[in-house]
Structures are given as C-alpha cells and as structure tokens.
Amino acid sequence: MPNTLKRLWRFFASVPFALLILLVLAVTSIIGTLIKQDQEPNYYLETFGETIAGLLDTLQFTSMYSSWWYLLLLMIFALNLLICSIDRFPTTWRLITAPPAPPDTRQRNTAGPERTITSPLTAIHCTEQLQETLMRHRWRDLVEQQSAEGQLITGQRGKWSRLSVYGVHLSILIILAGAVIGGVTGFKAYVFLPEGRSTEAIFLQGNRQPIALGFTLACDQAQVKRYADGSVSEYRADLRIVDARNSTSYEQSVIVNHPLSYDGINFYLAEFYPLDEYYVVISNLQTGAQQAFRAPPHEVFSWPETQVNIELAEFTRNPEGYVQLARIRFAAGENTPAEDFWVRNHQSITFAGNNQEYQVSVSQLSSVLLLANKDPGVMIVYSGFILMLIGLPWCFLTSHQRIRITITKQKTGCRIGVDGSSNKHHQRLENQLDDLTSELRATAQRGE
Structure with missing residues (x-):
C-alpha cells in the first residue's frame, strides 16, 4: 500500500x-433539537427574522x-467505524484461533496470584481428574503439554466473545445505512383534505413542492366527538384509498397516533379545521324523496322536483369556529313565504310546509391536516x-478467559498450581478460579 494510502488509512x-466525528454529530444534533425541523418558511421568518432565517435555510x-452535509457526516462516521473494524480484525481473529498458550506474567497477574494445591495422587491421575473437572466447568480447547515446570494443562472459554464488538459495530453501520437511505429517498409532507374531497398529491414540508401519490386519497367523513362538557374526546377521519394501478380500494378510520399506511407512506391525523361549507339533506317524509346539497352559506339552492328553496342564513359559533346552531330559511313552493327554523349542527329538524312534512339536517364540513412521511430506511x-x-x-457480559494449571511431581503426590487471564471482568475470573481451586482442594483431600 503506498505511503499516502497508508497515512489515509491510519x-x-x-x-x-x-471522537471528533462523534463530537461534530453531537453538536449538530443539538442544533437540530433546538431548531424545529421542516416547518413552513413563515415560521422561521417570524421566529428568527429575515437574516437569520435566510442563513438557516442556506x-x-x-x-x-x-x-447533504449531515448525511455526509453519517457516511464519514460509518467509513471510520468500518475501517477501524477491518484494521483491528486480523489481531482479534489471531487471538480467537490461536492455540491456548501459557499466559505471560502480565496476564497471569490479572487473576491474582497463583493458587496452589497439594495432592497425594500421582501426576497422571491428577491430570485425568483435572481435565474432567475443567470440562465440567465449561473450559474448552484443553491442551496437555510438558513444560520446564512439569505437566501443563491450558484451556479457554468465551473466545468468540471477542467478536461481540464487531456485532455492535455492524449494528451501528446498519442503523447509519438506514438513516442515510431514509434521508435520501424518504420525505415529510402534508396535505389539507376537506371532507368529501380527494387528492392525488401531497406537498413537501418546507418548500411545498407537490409529490404525486400514484393513487387517490379521499376523506369521506371527519368527525369531532365531544364530552358532555363540550371538550373534545376524539378526532376521527374516515379515509379511503383508490389505487387504479392494481384496482385496490382500501378504507380506514384514522385517529391521533393511529396512522393509515399505504405504499410505504404513513398518513397521520394532525389538525381539524372547520369549513364554511355545509352538507344539507332534505327529506320529504310523506313521499320518501330525498335531496342532498353541499352548500355554502347565504346562498339559495333549490330542489326543483318539489319547488323547495332553502338558504343557510345565519349561524352561531363556538370560539373554535364550529357552528352550534344554523338558521334555515325554507320555502316550499313558488308563492309560499319563507319560514325560519333553527337546527343544531349535525342534527335535524322536522316541520310542515305546502301540505307536506319535511326533515332537514345540517352538518358543517371540516378539513383535516394530514402529515405524511415515507422512510424506506426505517425497517433497516x-x-x-x-x-x-x-x-x-x-x-459487556462475556469475556475471553484462559486458564493454566501446572502439575509438579513431589516426593509424595504432586503440587497443582492454578492461574489464568481474561481480557475483561478480571474479578469474575478470580471468583471462578477460587471456586475451582476449592473444589480441587476438597477432591485432593479425599484422595479421589
């Protein structure tokens, strides 16, 4: 590898x-938390003023x-993490695959001083017994060899735990990949959808550029449910999707925090806005005939077959702009004088006119604000x-542990020395070696 590439690699x-990249990401994330994201341009103009708002936009x-610069930071961090992992992996792999070897002095000290046991058994008998005990305590890769100190048994366990850090690195890389994919191919948008209307496009938050949905999204009905005291108990919008591409029709009622998901796009119910437009239904209770109108206020509209004329003449509203009562001016027949009736919003009233009995219901229409987002990287x-x-x-909970047991012949029996090393959790290894030594000492005293 050329020197330039080596220096770049290092x-x-x-x-x-x-650490520098993490610090930059942390600082920029704090900025992103303090400044509300993806708001309307007017919000930033009113909050920060024209100069600072222009700088923030730039x-x-x-x-x-x-x-682009935040996604670039994520990719640089991912590259750093990937190169760090590749650079250190060969050493880690050698530690995993290397045959057990006697720990050096530094490693031996990680588990405290050597623990010693005297046994009346012969060295050969002790070796067989020790291997059985070590296997029972889940020590693996046991190797028996001759050393200057006598018979030597080495073993290890948890060697694959050294790969755990690479599992964490891989998970971070997958998360970063999902974030970059979502940032590049995803979007956040909105649409105002009046009751009884449909749309085939939504608009990006911020620049308001339209995005074609590829299907039709309709709001069949928007309802505001209230408690007895008049406070809102639930906002609900009945949405319908018609997809001509695969002849699909799908309906779902959407409430707050329960979105409609279709074709990778999630539609969230954000706000309700009352419209100055009304759905009026007139029924002739004697003949069963019925006529529905989508009517603006202060405009006379007719039911030609019955010579009925009706006008929404006056309203009383609550502070939110929702109609409470509507005054209907109703005339049945050309020469019949108009009569006034008051009806509650979303309710009906029955009255007689021109020798007929009629029922009229009035419902104020609403427009819903739907927030839409698409994030293909979320599952990643x-x-x-x-x-x-x-x-x-x-x-964090596993470690690579090594054990070394030395068996030295004596005039009567043998001497057993136990020590070990661990790449972490040294106190845990000490406790395990103490338990193992206690068991070996009890066995030696019984002469088994």
Missing part, C-alpha cells in the same frame, strides 16, 4: 478521528437530518437496533 482508523439547518434501522440489543449484552 487517519480514518484512528480513535481521535472517531445552511439547511431547517431540514438538517436530510441535508429497526433491524440494526435489534442486532444491537443482542450485541451489547454479549459484548
């Missing part, structure tokens, strides 16, 4: 560079998490978090 593999701080991010939930306990 730069990206360095821990200080990783630096893309108003849609930071999908900006979820899979990364699942892998991290597996990798973190594996990384």
